Amino acid sequence: MDERNFYRESQTTKPVTLNCPFCKTADTYDLRWLVRKKIDRLPPHADERARAIFKKAQSYMVLMDDKVACKNMRCRKRFDVSGIRTTAFLVEGA
Numbered sequence: 001m002d003e004r005n006f007y008r009e010s011q012t013t014k015p016v017t018l019n020c021p022f023c024k025t026a027d028t029y030d031l032r033w034l035v036r037k038k039i040d041r042l043p044p045h046a047d048e049r050a051r052a053i054f055k056k057a058q059s060y061m062v063l064m065d066d067k068v069a070c071k072n073m074r075c076r077k078r079f080d081v082s083g084i085r086t087t088a089f090l091v092e093g094a
Contacts, residue, residue, distance in 0.1 A: 005043050006057045007036040011064070016084060018068065023075040031081065032064040037090070059090040 013030040020027070037059045042051060063086040067078045 003053070003057075006054050007038060007059075010035045010037075012061075016081075018079075018081065018083075020070040020072060020075060020077070021079050022077045023070060023072050025070065025072045025075065027071045029068045029071070029081075031068070031084070033061045033088075034064055035059075035061050035090075059092070061088045061090060062086065 012033050012035055014033060015028050016031050017026055017028050019025070038057050042054050046054065063081070063084060065081060067080055069078050070076055
């Protein structure tokens with residue numbers, strides 16, 4: 001059984017302040033995240049191995065953007081997103 005059967009996937013954007021390493025300008029960028037929320041019940045065709053994996057599964061987010069373009073009109077260079085965690089676990093009830 002595939003791990004994707006345990007989650008509902010969606011995409012979201014979150015604003016983050018980043019500094020361009022070329023022009024040193026700080027600005028807010030909307031980064032795309034893939035959100036995987038754990039489903040309530042185990043799929044009906046699961047075996048014992050899948051039950052053990054499902055029990056340990058958690059909801060999490062994965063960063064999809066690795067580069068952004070500077071918003072300064074004179075610069076406009078693409079730079080790597082750094083200083084941001086690429087995976088974030090979601091806390092239930094928050």
